[in-house]
Amino acid sequence: MSEPLLKLEGVHTHIGAYHILHGVDLEVMPGEMTVLLGRNGAGKTTTLRTIMGLWKATAGTITFRGEAIQALDTPDIAHRGLAYVPENMGIFADLTVCENMLLAARNARHIDQMDAKRLDWLFGLFPALKTFWQHPAGLLSGGQKQMLAVARAIIEPRPLLLIDEPSKGLAPSIIQNLISAFRELKQTETTILLVEQNFNFARQLGDRVAVMDDGRVVHAGSMADLVGDEGLQQKLLGLSLASHS
Amino acid sequence: MKIPDSPAQIMETLPSVKTDRLPLFLLPALALVALPLIGSFSTWVTLTFAGLAMGMIIFIIASGLTLVFGLMDVMNFGHGVFITLGAFIAVSVLGRMAGFTESPSLVRNLIAVVPAMLAAMVAAGALGLVFERIIIRPVYGQPLKQIMITMGGMIVAVELIKVIWGAQAIPLPLPEAFKGSLLFGETAIEKYRLIAVVVGLVIFAMLFWILSRTKVGLLIRAGVHDREMVESLGYRIGRLFIGVFVAGSALAGLGGVMWGLYQQSVTPEMGGAINVLLFIVIIIGGMGSIGGCFLGALMVGLVNNYAGFLAPKVALISNILLMVIVLLWRPQGIYPAGKA
Numbered sequence: 206m207s208e209p210l211l212k213l214e215g216v217h218t219h220i221g222a223y224h225i226l227h228g229v230d231l232e233v234m235p236g237e238m239t240v241l242l243g244r245n246g247a248g249k250t251t252t253l254r255t256i257m258g259l260w261k262a263t264a265g266t267i268t269f270r271g272e273a274i275q276a277l278d279t280p281d282i283a284h285r286g287l288a289y290v291p292e293n294m295g296i297f298a299d300l301t302v303c304e305n306m307l308l309a310a311r312n313a314r315h316i317d318q319m320d321a322k323r324l325d326w327l328f329g330l331f332p333a334l335k336t337f338w339q340h341p342a343g344l345l346s347g348g349q350k351q352m353l354a355v356a357r358a359i360i361e362p363r364p365l366l367l368i369d370e371p372s373k374g375l376a377p378s379i380i381q382n383l384i385s386a387f388r389e390l391k392q393t394e395t396t397i398l399l400v401e402q403n404f405n406f407a408r409q410l411g412d413r414v415a416v417m418d419d420g421r422v423v424h425a426g427s428m429a430d431l432v433g434d435e436g437l438q439q440k441l442l443g444l445s446l447a448s449h450s
Numbered sequence: 451m452k453i454p455d456s457p458a459q460i461m462e463t464l465p466s467v468k469t470d471r472l473p474l475f476l477l478p479a480l481a482l483v484a485l486p487l488i489g490s491f492s493t494w495v496t497l498t499f500a501g502l503a504m505g506m507i508i509f510i511i512a513s514g515l516t517l518v519f520g521l522m523d524v525m526n527f528g529h530g531v532f533i534t535l536g537a538f539i540a541v542s543v544l545g546r547m548a549g550f551t552e553s554p555s556l557v558r559n560l561i562a563v564v565p566a567m568l569a570a571m572v573a574a575g576a577l578g579l580v581f582e583r584i585i586i587r588p589v590y591g592q593p594l595k596q597i598m599i600t601m602g603g604m605i606v607a608v609e610l611i612k613v614i615w616g617a618q619a620i621p622l623p624l625p626e627a628f629k630g631s632l633l634f635g636e637t638a639i640e641k642y643r644l645i646a647v648v649v650g651l652v653i654f655a656m657l658f659w660i661l662s663r664t665k666v667g668l669l670i671r672a673g674v675h676d677r678e679m680v681e682s683l684g685y686r687i688g689r690l691f692i693g694v695f696v697a698g699s700a701l702a703g704l705g706g707v708m709w710g711l712y713q714q715s716v717t718p719e720m721g722g723a724i725n726v727l728l729f730i731v732i733i734i735g736g737m738g739s740i741g742g743c744f745l746g747a748l749m750v751g752l753v754n755n756y757a758g759f760l761a762p763k764v765a766l767i768s769n770i771l772l773m774v775i776v777l778l779w780r781p782q783g784i785y786p787a788g789k790a
């Protein structure tokens with residue numbers, strides 16, 4: 206088996222006086238989508254933020270492509286090739302859709318320097334972006350903002366995407382759009398670590414799954430195994446997902 | 451690359467682009483209200499121009515301050531020191547170029563004034579770099595300490611300025627060609643006020659262009675909105691902040707030269723005296739907003755001059771009154787910067 210692209214070993218995170226992550230172990234294999242499940246407050250967002258360096262791990266190691274990144278600053282981590290779609294999407298509301306994309310395209314100093322082919326591909330995935338290209342991003346609907354947030358993360362090829370609950374608050378038809386977009390994205394060898402509470406969404410896309418509870422990963426395995434094992438689902442997700450299915 | 455798309459389709463599905471034009475009527479409204487109170491049209495024109503000129507200078511000074519707050523929530527109560535330093539640099543440069551400033555030729559005047567302004571900007575920018583490093587950086591995210599230490603930093607810097615230039619007021623006469631007025635029928639407009647308005651407009655246009663057309667400008671606006679996301683996209687907000695801080699200090703230095711020439715005298719306390727006005731301006735405008743800062747500065751300039759004429763005793767509190775009224779209308783200021 207190949208080496209994991211991203212590996213967390215015994216990661217602890219404190220936020221102020223609170224001890225939030227209690228030794229997270231997690232492996233993300235290249236080219237796969239790993240879904241991070243777990244009830245509210247389990248520490249999923251904190252895990253992603255710690256990987257991005259937005260919180261600093263107080264103990265443990267985070268290895269990306271063999272390099273320890275837990276002590277790096279967020280911009281340096283981004284430059285290693287990690288892209289982050291936060292829970293609140295992080296859209297710059299005053300800027301246009303186009304300007305949001307330009308800021309995400311680190312290699313382009315000007316709109317004309319953005320990769321036109323890649324933009325066309327993105328417009329294919331998310332047609333709304335093309336329609337509202339020159340409009341302030343703050344005017345987009347929730348689903349459109351989510352699409353912009355994802356598009357921004359992949360405007361240039363990035364080896365690893367961290368995406369936090371993209372389905373949150375979206376109508377089922379929009380979620381279906383996202384699922385097809387992620388399917389197509391998976392064809393491009395992009396590795397994705399997806400936080401998702403919607404198991405229905407997760408099962409359609411995930412290759413692997415890790416379940417968190419109380420600041421730890423309490424289960425890790427293949428998605429197929431979890432989908433095939435109702436008992437395991439009940440045990441791991443009964444608490445968290447009953448209300449979501 | 452291609453720009454989409456069918457406009458009809460866009461109108462259908464998106465609320466019309468919200469341009470907030472209401473605040474733009476504030477200035478004319480203010481001026482119109484003042485006219486009957488003042489009575490004389492020519493006095494009103496003179497006061498209005500004086501107010502606009504003062505407002506433009508305040509805008510030049512305050513523009514950096516509002517961005518510094520927007521980007522890093524830094525309350526810099528020491529901003530006034532860059533004004534003072536800029537003004538004293540102008541005293542030194544122009545003092546050595548009396549042959550140029552006393553000549554009636556505008557070109558010869560400019561040969562003295564432009565280098566004085568550039569020197570003031572370089573000196574204030576350099577001081578800004580030092581100030582950011584040793585005063586601001588240790589207190590990121592600690593508002594109370596920021597207030598104390600930036601005020602303290604300013605006191606120290608002002609004392610150093612006194613050591614170099616002395617504690618007395620020093621005259622800073624206008625260059626010959628800047629003196630006097632242009633007559634438009636009955637009403638006289640001082641040339642220097644006209645110059646100040648033009649310089650202010652040019653600076654505003656430049657800042658507007660940078661913030662809306664360049665990637666650095668877009669990053670600054672994005673950073674005002676959501677610092678963490680800018681970092682997650684791979685940009686060092688700290689470097690962006692230093693750049694904004696130094697540029698803002700340099701602009702304050704330029705404003706100091708212009709303010710010194712406006713008052714034709716320079717004192718070590720001049721920066722501190724203006725500090726309160728600066729904060730009124732950026733609070734009125736909405737902390738972090740350049741457009742708001744521009745409008746706020748012009749309003750403060752106008753109110754200052756109208757009130758100074760109508761009721762000199764309440765001139766000082768008139769600006770505070772203006773701020774209270776604006777905040778009752780829009781509690782976040784004219785153009786809230788919309789922090790995430």
Ligand SMILES: Nc1ncnc2c1ncn2[C@@H]1O[C@H](COP(=O)(O)OP(=O)(O)OP(=O)(O)O)[C@@H](O)[C@H]1O
Pocket residue numbers: 220221223225243244245246247248249250251252402
């Ligand atoms: N800024 C913060 N300060 C203090 N505690 C925090 C902070 N952010 C998160 N926490 C706490 O950390 C724990 C984990 O939060 P986290 O946001 O990582 O959970 P999550 O799994 O993403 O939950 P959700 O499904 O609700 O998004 C929670 O108990 C939360 O209250």
Ligand SMILES: [Mg+2]
Pocket residue numbers: 249250251292369
């Ligand atoms: Mg979360």
